[in-house]
Amino acid sequence: MSNYVLSTFRFRVDWEGTKIGFQEVSGFSFEHDVISYEHGAMAESVPMKSPGKPKYGEITLKSGMFANDEDSMNWFNAIKTDDEARRNITITMLNAKLEPVIVWEVRKAWVKKLDPASLKAGSSEAAIETMTLCNEGYTQKMV
Numbered sequence: 001m002s003n004y005v006l007s008t009f010r011f012r013v014d015w016e017g018t019k020i021g022f023q024e025v026s027g028f029s030f031e032h033d034v035i036s037y038e039h040g041a042m043a044e045s046v047p048m049k050s051p052g053k054p055k056y057g058e059i060t061l062k063s064g065m066f067a068n069d070e071d072s073m074n075w076f077n078a079i080k081t082d083d084e085a086r087r088n089i090t091i092t093m094l095n096a097k098l099e100p101v102i103v104w105e106v107r108k109a110w111v112k113k114l115d116p117a118s119l120k121a122g123s124s125e126a127a128i129e130t131m132t133l134c135n136e137g138y139t140q141k142m143v
Helices: 071-081
Strands: 011-015 018-020 024-026 030-037 048-056 059-064 087-094 100-115 128-134 138-142
Touching: 071 100, 071 128
Parallel strands: none
Antiparallel strands: 011 018, 011 087, 024 059, 030 048, 059 128, 087 100, 100 128, 100 138
């Protein structure tokens, strides 16, 4: 086991061959449904609980908007008519030497919500686009 805490500011997102720079990736959560079971012969009225189906959180990606970059909008539009537009995504946390430390393999992701940048007169902030992805699960591997 390592003796240092991992930092979160070095990471890479790869969606089927395209490496894209993102400012933030969030929403990874793992959870199980709970199956409760009671039968009449139980001495206590506390139900037995077992793990059920796994649930995976929606992943949120934030990136800067660039002129003539329509990839996220094209992906959003493609999923409406083409189920094959789902993508497998690899998100890799990197250490200080830019070596992989943790890898998340996301299965069959598609854009649920695309939120272009807010426009504000008098502001000089970078235009940040937010994309929310649904998925069919993911795995986490320590490298």
